[in-house]
Structures are given as structure tokens and as C-alpha cells.
Amino acid sequence: MPPPAPGDREARRKDVSEAVWAVLADKGFGGLTLRAVAGAMNGSTGMLMHYFPTKRALIAHALDLLEVRTAARPRRARPAEGLPSVRATLLDILPLTPDDTACNRIWVSSWDLALADEGLAGEQAGRYARLRGMVRPHLEAASRLHQLGDANAEAEQLAAVAVAFAHGLVVQALFDPDRFPADVQTAMLDDFLASLGRSPLTPPDARTPD
Structure with missing residues (x-):
């Protein structure tokens, strides 16, 4: 599968992050896999590999996302x-x-x-x-x-x-x-x-x- 075009990549980034968050909220980091995120998006693991070539990249993104979400909560x-x-x-x-x-x-x-x-x-x-x-x-x-x-x-x-x-x-x-x-x-x-x-x-x- 060819990599997404720059415009498409940016358009999908939010969807990917929302799917990562949905998996975290449901299963925590123990259930965070490319397959689980792809399932939350009704997509394929091949598509996600363009964003997260390794499991570590997925985890690092999830931690960054969690920090952003935590900081954005009402204070x-x-x-x-x-x-x-x-x-x-x-x-x-x-x-x-x-x-x-x-x-x-x-x-x-x-x-x-x-x-x-x-x-x-x-x-x-x-x-x-x-x-x-x-x-x-x-x-x-x-x-x-x-x-x-x-x-x-x-x-x-x-x-x-x-x-x-x-x-x-x-x-x-x-x-x-x-x-x-x-x-x-x-x-x-x-x-x-x-x-x-x-x-x-x-x-x-x-x-x-x-």
C-alpha cells in the first residue's frame, strides 16, 4: 500500500489519534495494539504502519496523546x-x-x-x-x-x-x-x-x- 499523500495524512491524523484514545480508554496500554487501533477505525494495520512503523512508535504517540488530553482537562x-x-x-x-x-x-x-x-x-x-x-x-x-x-x-x-x-x-x-x-x-x-x-x-x- 502506498503512503498517504501529505494532505490525506494530515486529514487522517486526528482520526488515528481518536482511535488510539478509544483503545486506551477501553483497554489501557495493555490492550494497545495496531490491530486494536485499526479495528477502532474500521481500517487496516497496513494503513497504520504509515503512522506507527513499530509498536514503540504507537506507545510513544499514545503517551504524548495522554499528556495532551490530561493537560486539556478542566482545571x-x-x-x-x-x-x-x-x-x-x-x-x-x-x-x-x-x-x-x-x-x-x-x-x-x-x-x-x-x-x-x-x-x-x-x-x-x-x-x-x-x-x-x-x-x-x-x-x-x-x-x-x-x-x-x-x-x-x-x-x-x-x-x-x-x-x-x-x-x-x-x-x-x-x-x-x-x-x-x-x-x-x-x-x-x-x-x-x-x-x-x-x-x-x-x-x-x-x-x-x-
Whole structure:
């Protein structure tokens, strides 16, 4: 089969991405194959080979698509500087609604594939770095506003702790939704943020000297 003409290729790109997303939403990364995507498009695997010559290319595209879809979801307004904005940012990560739960399930299903491929793992590490970068400015503001219990805590480290907390809660909520419904997740997040304000996160000997 000859490759599609440039105009046709661009016209089909959206259809291909929609089909990839449909497979991800239904089966996760474990069910993401050229055959499954072709079936979602009522097309052929030969046609898809013009877009994804390898399974890795398909997975890389799916991860990029997932990141774009995640970023495009409605976000909560940032109510005030500092910890209130940290709260809103982390609430956007948690599986508090059916749509958020579905998106998080897809992300978690991608981890095995990313861990098995050095290049994909590096790209995933970059995504986490960008996520920490979203949280860090709000923690810097919290420090300026004296909302943190540890005046010596670095915003970069706190951002890593906050993202680790949120993603740990995501995993527990996905595997045990009855134990971690939306109200429990929110209460746990509020307790975590309160702990940032009332107690140091680092032992005295690990703090940056004045």
C-alpha cells in the first residue's frame, strides 16, 4: 500500500489519534495494539504502519496523546497564593470523578511499558519533572507567605513530596475505591497540606544552614 499523500495524512491524523484514545480508554496500554487501533477505525494495520512503523512508535504517540488530553482537562481555579493553590493543583490530579479515574487508570497502565524502555522512561521522567514544576511556584509562594512550618524547606523538594503523596493516593484509590472515595481523598489531602504548615518535613541535621 502506498503512503498517504501529505494532505490525506494530515486529514487522517486526528482520526488515528481518536482511535488510539478509544483503545486506551477501553483497554489501557495493555490492550494497545495496531490491530486494536485499526479495528477502532474500521481500517487496516497496513494503513497504520504509515503512522506507527513499530509498536514503540504507537506507545510513544499514545503517551504524548495522554499528556495532551490530561493537560486539556478542566482545571480548578487557583483560589489564592500559596497552599490553597497547591491544594487546587493536587486535587486536579486525584481520581475524584469518573473521568479523572479513567484518565488515571490509563496512566497507571502505561508504567510497565515505560519502565521497560529507557527512552520512554526518560520521557516519563520529564513529564513528572513538568508536574513538579507546576507545583513548585505555589510552594515558593507559600514560603514567602510564611505558610510552611519549616522555613528552611526547599520548594523543589517539597514539590517532589507533594507529587509523591498525590500519586500514592491515586494508586490506592484506583485499587480500593470503596476505601478511598472522593471525600476521603480530599480529607487526606487537606491533612497532608496542614502538616506542611505545622511541622518540619526535614530533620534538623538535614536543613540548609542559615
